Amino acid sequence: MLKQTDPLVSLTGAGLKSGGRWLVRGVDLVVRPGEIVTLIGPNGSGKSTTAKMALGVVRPSEGKAERSPSLRIGYVPQRVAIDWVLPLTVDRFMRLTGKLSQAEVDAAMDATGVRHLRNTEVRVLSGGEFQRVMLARAIARKPALLVLDEPVQGVDFNGEIALYELIRKLRDDLGCGVLLISHDLHVVMAATDRVICLNGHVCCQGTPTMVAESDAYKKLFGRRPSAALAVYEHSHDHTHLPDGRVKHADGTVTDHCHPDDGHHHGHEHEHGKG
Amino acid sequence: MLDDFFTRALIAGIGVAVVAGPLGCFIIWRRLAYFGDTLSHAALLGVALALLLEVNITAAVFVVSALLSLALLGLQKRADVSSDALLGLLSHSALALGLVVLAFMTWVRVDLLGLLFGDILAVSRTDIAFIYGGGFLILAVLAVIWHPLFAATVNRELAEAEGMNPDRANLIFTLLVAAVIAIAIKIVGILLITALLIIPAATARRLSSGPEQMAVLASLIGASAAIGGLFGSLRWDTPSGPSIVVAALGLFLASLLPVAGRIGKNRAASHSAEARRLGNE
Numbered sequence: 001m002l003k004q005t006d007p008l009v010s011l012t013g014a015g016l017k018s019g020g021r022w023l024v025r026g027v028d029l030v031v032r033p034g035e036i037v038t039l040i041g042p043n044g045s046g047k048s049t050t051a052k053m054a055l056g057v058v059r060p061s062e063g064k065a066e067r068s069p070s071l072r073i074g075y076v077p078q079r080v081a082i083d084w085v086l087p088l089t090v091d092r093f094m095r096l097t098g099k100l101s102q103a104e105v106d107a108a109m110d111a112t113g114v115r116h117l118r119n120t121e122v123r124v125l126s127g128g129e130f131q132r133v134m135l136a137r138a139i140a141r142k143p144a145l146l147v148l149d150e151p152v153q154g155v156d157f158n159g160e161i162a163l164y165e166l167i168r169k170l171r172d173d174l175g176c177g178v179l180l181i182s183h184d185l186h187v188v189m190a191a192t193d194r195v196i197c198l199n200g201h202v203c204c205q206g207t208p209t210m211v212a213e214s215d216a217y218k219k220l221f222g223r224r225p226s227a228a229l230a231v232y233e234h235s236h237d238h239t240h241l242p243d244g245r246v247k248h249a250d251g252t253v254t255d256h257c258h259p260d261d262g263h264h265h266g267h268e269h270e271h272g273k274g
Numbered sequence: 275m276l277d278d279f280f281t282r283a284l285i286a287g288i289g290v291a292v293v294a295g296p297l298g299c300f301i302i303w304r305r306l307a308y309f310g311d312t313l314s315h316a317a318l319l320g321v322a323l324a325l326l327l328e329v330n331i332t333a334a335v336f337v338v339s340a341l342l343s344l345a346l347l348g349l350q351k352r353a354d355v356s357s358d359a360l361l362g363l364l365s366h367s368a369l370a371l372g373l374v375v376l377a378f379m380t381w382v383r384v385d386l387l388g389l390l391f392g393d394i395l396a397v398s399r400t401d402i403a404f405i406y407g408g409g410f411l412i413l414a415v416l417a418v419i420w421h422p423l424f425a426a427t428v429n430r431e432l433a434e435a436e437g438m439n440p441d442r443a444n445l446i447f448t449l450l451v452a453a454v455i456a457i458a459i460k461i462v463g464i465l466l467i468t469a470l471l472i473i474p475a476a477t478a479r480r481l482s483s484g485p486e487q488m489a490v491l492a493s494l495i496g497a498s499a500a501i502g503g504l505f506g507s508l509r510w511d512t513p514s515g516p517s518i519v520v521a522a523l524g525l526f527l528a529s530l531l532p533v534a535g536r537i538g539k540n541r542a543a544s545h546s547a548e549a550r551r552l553g554n555e
Contacts, residue, residue, distance in 0.1 A: 073435050
């Protein structure tokens with residue numbers, strides 16, 4: 001098992017300069033095993049750059065980036081473009097950076113609800129499907145550190161909540177550290193231990209509630225997120241399972257609409273409250 | 275058997291095509307066609323230097339192409355250099371420089387057409403040894419770096435983050451491209467090496483569902499083109515390189531025809547994915 005105290009990755013006063021401009025500066029960040037750290041901030045605030053410095057994909061122009069030796073990382077980048085010339089099925093993509101058994105691949109694909117897409121070419125996936133496949137690929141490696149750059153972009157709202165719940169469950173099961181990037185706090189709130197709010201530098205950091213109530217956060221995001229959060233917290237009469245089925249408040253599980261389709265259309269079951 | 279020039283050409287052509295196939299796949303996956311062109315044009319400069327210094331031509335071509343590819347890798351790291359313009363500049367400058375140097379050496383008679391378009395008559399036993407020895411080495415090294423190189427092709431940052439060391443794989447890959455150019459000159463000539471790299475790979479794309487399958491198919495398709503092209507070259511007395519490329523083009527066009535069952539299957543798969551997607555929306 002991993003020691004609970006040693007940081008998996010740490011940035012100390014890290015900054016990156018590109019084309020004569022500081023993309024981000026003075027970032028202090030530590031991710032320990034079993035901890036979910038979320039980076040939030042508006043577009044161009046240096047979230048992805050910070051994650052890349054933590055990953056070692058780019059070397060900071062100032063400050064330090066340290067990773068524990070032979071750290072096993074699972075990474076979901078913000079953008080991956082696969083064009084026509086590259087023949088790549090989902091199954092092959094799952095094994096992109098390491099050997100995996102079929103059971104490991106299947107388990108990860110079940111977890112994000114994409115097993116039925118196994119033999120599909122990656123380029124024909126929809127945005128949401130591709131994000132689920134990327135997440136499945138990253139977790140199939142059983143990483144010690146998961147770095148997720150906007151992992152739910154293009155995923156529908158209910159699926160989004162389910163995926164964040166999955167990330168939290170993975171943290172509990174694998175004991176891995178998670179560095180999560182999101183542009184909105186309200187959905188990730190429940191699953192986050194620590195939030196770092198970026199805007200070219202660290203504006204504020206702390207527990208989600210602390211950050212949501214801080215003046216710096218309100219100045220960046222306005223008051224809307226806290227209102228949305230209240231809505232989210234009251235919508236728990238049913239749960240969408242990762243494979244697309246729906247678990248209702250009374251414990252029954254109903255099937256989804258299409259027999260070979262991992263998605264929910266949302267209107268075939270009763271929504272208790274809006 | 276090796277006494278017959280045509281048998282030698284055939285053996286050499288098949289060897290080059292088999293090696294070019296998998297490398298060609300990476301060239302089209304990574305959009306490096308112009309890069310391949312630049313390296314092969316630089317090969318003429320290599321030939322000129324080899325004649326000037328009286329050293330082995332294949333070795334000289336490899337060294338010049340390899341140096342150029344390293345220089346390009348270094349320059350590409352600097353974001354302020356447009357690599358498209360840079361490649362165009364280097365590609366044609368190297369070609370022109372090679373031609374000028376050759377013209378200065380009045381004491382050597384060079385078969386320029388043979389250099390530019392390939393010459394089956396010129397394939398010697400030594401060339402075959404180079405092609406098969408070198409080709410085996412190239413494929414062996416490619417097999418070793420296959421996974422990191424493929425991961426880096428899909429997404430460099432992903433490969434880097436997950437410990438695949440993509441920069442090393444990229445560096446080795448460009449050296450392999452330089453090497454395949456060095457061994458392919460005699461068969462297809464400097465101007466058409468890129469075609470031998472990319473046309474069989476592009477043909478294989480339509481018939482494959484995975485990268486490994488595509489690499490093997492590209493080799494087989496390239497070998498077929500080499501055989502067909504060389505027989506055509508013999509029959510109609512055409513230069514070997516263009517004949518092979520024309521044969522490869524023929525195979526590519528044939529692959530567009532909706533006959534192979536495999537294609538039908540691929541179509542069906544993407545159609546059902548499309549239908550499913552539409553159904554979801």
